[in-house]
Every structure is written in structure tokens, then in C-alpha cells.
Amino acid sequence: MKRLVLLLMTLSVCGAGGVWAADAIAQRRALMHDDGIAAKKLFDMSKGTIPFDLAVVQASLKTLANGAEKTPALFPDDSKTGGGTAALPAIWQNKPDFNARFTKFSKDVAEALAKINDEASFKAVAPKVFENCGGCHELYKAKSS
Amino acid sequence: MFFAGGCESCHITPGQIDPLQLGGGLKLRTPFGSFYPPNISNDRDFAIGAWSDVDLANALLSGVSPKGEHLYPAFPYTSYQHMMPSDVADLIAFLRTLPAVPGRPPAHRLHFPFSVRRGIGLWKLLFFENAGLPSDPRQSAEWNLGRYLVEGPGHCGECHTPRNLLGAMKRHLRLTGAPVPDGKGNAPNLTQSLAKWTDADIVEALSSGFTPDGDVLGGGMAGVVRNLAELPKSDLEAIATYLKSLPPLGRPSSAKP
Numbered sequence: 001m002k003r004l005v006l007l008l009m010t011l012s013v014c015g016a017g018g019v020w021a022a023d024a025i026a027q028r029r030a031l032m033h034d035d036g037i038a039a040k041k042l043f044d045m046s047k048g049t050i051p052f053d054l055a056v057v058q059a060s061l062k063t064l065a066n067g068a069e070k071t072p073a074l075f076p077d078d079s080k081t082g083g084g085t086a087a088l089p090a091i092w093q094n095k096p097d098f099n100a101r102f103t104k105f106s107k108d109v110a111e112a113l114a115k116i117n118d119e120a121s122f123k124a125v126a127p128k129v130f131e132n133c134g135g136c137h138e139l140y141k142a143k144s145s
Numbered sequence: 146m147f148f149a150g151g152c153e154s155c156h157i158t159p160g161q162i163d164p165l166q167l168g169g170g171l172k173l174r175t176p177f178g179s180f181y182p183p184n185i186s187n188d189r190d191f192a193i194g195a196w197s198d199v200d201l202a203n204a205l206l207s208g209v210s211p212k213g214e215h216l217y218p219a220f221p222y223t224s225y226q227h228m229m230p231s232d233v234a235d236l237i238a239f240l241r242t243l244p245a246v247p248g249r250p251p252a253h254r255l256h257f258p259f260s261v262r263r264g265i266g267l268w269k270l271l272f273f274e275n276a277g278l279p280s281d282p283r284q285s286a287e288w289n290l291g292r293y294l295v296e297g298p299g300h301c302g303e304c305h306t307p308r309n310l311l312g313a314m315k316r317h318l319r320l321t322g323a324p325v326p327d328g329k330g331n332a333p334n335l336t337q338s339l340a341k342w343t344d345a346d347i348v349e350a351l352s353s354g355f356t357p358d359g360d361v362l363g364g365g366m367a368g369v370v371r372n373l374a375e376l377p378k379s380d381l382e383a384i385a386t387y388l389k390s391l392p393p394l395g396r397p398s399s400a401k402p
């Protein structure tokens with residue numbers, strides 16, 4: 001019984017605190033993938049290549065909000081390589097800046113969610129959301145294989 | 146021309162964002178050692194302020210300095226050699242309008258024997274033909290413009306074309322992908338990875354960075370996109386036409402563009 005309790009405690013600690021490196025890479029890639037799909041919809045809409053749809057805008061922004069909130073925690077020190085990651089070592093060299101960019105991204109997305117209620121407000125606010133993508137990818141992302 | 150040629154991507158003064166401050170010194174890592182691009186601002190003592198137009202044209206088209214020294218082909222005269230004289234003249238006129246930035250970047254740190262500048266003469270004999278790029282009459286004017294921008298001023302191949310042991314671009318594997326010079330990842334194979342992209346997708350990616358799958362072009366390409374966004378849309382459409390015409394070659398890159 002004692003051993004079982006010990007085992008359960010160990011497992012629960014792992015579950016709460018530790019993210020396995022391979023999992024972290026897979027999870028952050030999945031989040032980024034969803035972000036990409038959402039961003040693509042928003043971007044096409046801002047260009048007018050697909051029609052404006054407030055419900056889609058809000059759903060896409062919520063996807064981005066979810067990504068912005070969860071992604072920064074998925075870069076533990078042991079997840080620098082492998083799993084097809086495109087993350088650059090610069091992330092771990094500039095962790096404070098990296099995290100600050102996600103905080104700003106979260107804030108911009110939250111603001112967009114609050115402000116956008118029609119096509120005009122969408123077109124005004126969307127570029128502020130998009131500018132976050134490039135800044136981070138330039139410094140912290142490159143395909144390595 | 147300045148933006149098509151992407152001068153500031155290498156020659157910008159690091160640590161600031163003004164693309165017209167060309168103090169040089171951004172480190173380029175290569176298998177031959179580290180290059181530090183020179184100051185090409187208008188400073189008369191440290192940079193090209195005192196160079197004549199002919200000096201500048203010689204450097205751009207033939208890779209020779211006013212003192213008659215060979216320049217290292219990290220400076221992409223291997224691509225710029227294809228530039229039209231009128232474009233070279235325009236570029237020089239524009240460079241003259243830029244501010245002077247004092248200061249000299251660090252000297253190149255190269256491994257022997259690449260540290261011997263005279264060796265570049267031999268390298269040029271082998272790999273440099275100092276030629277223009279005659280247009281191909283079988284192709285459309287748009288295709289020819291696209292090829293000119295890609296192979297000449299745009300010098301896309303300097304990152305996207307694999308190199309041989311002596312650092313020369315492998316012509317037969319043109320634009321099939323290679324490791325990038327800032328040591329961050331690989332430049333994708335443009336003859337294969339664009340297969341599913343439309344011309345409009347390419348124009349979009351080159352002007353806003355957004356790819357058809359919702360990604361944003363990252364790494365060194367982000368700076369290239371900032372430059373290309375300054376070009377007229379018709380130029381980007383020409384680039385797309387040329388890139389889409391390339392037959393698939395080389396290894397498929399696992400890296401998506």
C-alpha cells in the first residue's frame with residue numbers, strides 16, 4: 001500500500017510539473033499548426049479572398065489565444081532538438097524576450113477579441129495581430145532539415 | 146534595385162533597425178570561417194564614399210576592389226555579375242544618397258588557405274565567368290524578368306543553391322536547397338517545395354511572409370520578405386512565373402518554404 005501511494009505521488013508530480021521533451025515538441029507543433037490554420041483564415045479574410053464572417057474571426061482568435069497562452073511553457077531546456085522542431089537555440093538564449101513576445105501576442109489577441117464586432121473593426125485591428133507572427137519567426141524559427 | 150538586391154540584409158549596422166545605415170559587421174558563418182560584411186555607407190574614410198562609380202561597378206560585377214584586390218565571393222558578385230548596366234547605375238546612384246556611417250567592422254576570420262586573398266583569383270578562374278544573362282527568346286518577357294531578378298540582383302541562389310567543396314554554387318542543382326549562411330537551418334528546395342503553390346501564393350509569401358498553410362516565413366527569409374515587399378507586384382509575379390517553371394531537381398527538402 002505504501003509503495004502504491006509512493007508510485008501515485010511520483011506519477012502525479014510528473015503529470016503536474018514535468019513535460020517530457022518529445023511531448024513538448026509535439027504539443028507546441030500541434031498548437032502552432034492550429035495557429036497557422038486560424039491565422040490563414042484571418043489573413044485571407046483581411047485580404048478579402050474569403051468573405052468576412054464574425055463567428056469565424058472570433059473562433060480563430062480564440063485558437064490563437066489558446067496557442068499564445070500554452071505555447072511558451074512548451075520549451076523546456078531538453079527540447080531544443082528532435083521531433084522535427086524548427087525552434088532555434090536563440091529561444092533559450094533569449095528566454096525573457098521570447099516569453100515577452102508571447103505575452104504581447106496574448107494581449108493583442110485579447111484586445112482584438114474585445115474590439116472586433118464588424119468588418120471595419122476587423123480590418124483595423126487584424127494587422128496588429130499579424131505583426132506578431134513575423135517578428136518571432138524571424139528570430140526564433142528556422143527549418144533545420 | 147537596393148531592395149531587390151537585398152544589400153542591407155548583410156551590410157546593415159547590427160543592433161539597429163534602419164535598413165539605410167550600412168555600417169557593416171553582421172557575422173556570416175561559413176565553412177571557410179566568419180565573414181564580416183564591410184561598411185558600404187558613404188563615409189569617405191571607412192566606406193565607399195570616396196570610390197568612383199567605376200570602382201563600385203567593378204566591385205558589383207567583377208568582385209574587384211579599387212586597389213585591384215579580389216573580393217571574397219561571400220559578396221554575391223557571382224549573382225550581381227548578371228545585372229544590367231542601367232540597374233547597376235541606378236543602384237550606385239541610390240547608395241550615394243545614403244548617410245555616412247563611421248567605423249570599421251572586424252576583419253574576416255577565415256581558415257587557411259582561404260585567408261589568402263590571392264587564392265580568390267584562382268577560384269574565379271574556376272567558377273566565375275563575369276557574364277551577363279542574355280534573355281531566352283523562347284520564354285516570355287515575364288519569365289525572363291523573373292529569371293533576371295532571381296539569378297541576378299535577387300541572388301536567391303546564394304542561399305538556396307547547394308555549394309561544392311570550394312563554396313561555389315552547383316549550377317546543375319540551382320535553387321535545390323542548402324544550409325543557410327547565418328547557421329540557422331536550411332533554405333528549402335525551390336524546384337520542388339513550391340509544387341502545390343499557385344503564383345498568387347508565391348507573390349503573397351514574398352510580400353507579406355504568409356504561406357498558403359498559414360505559416361510565416363522565418364529566419365533570414367523574413368528580412369528578404371521585408372525587402373521584396375518594396376518591389377512592384379509585377380516583379381514578384383515574374384519571380385513566381387520563373388520559379389514555377391523550374392523542373393524538379395535534387396533531393397526533396399523536408400523543409401517547407
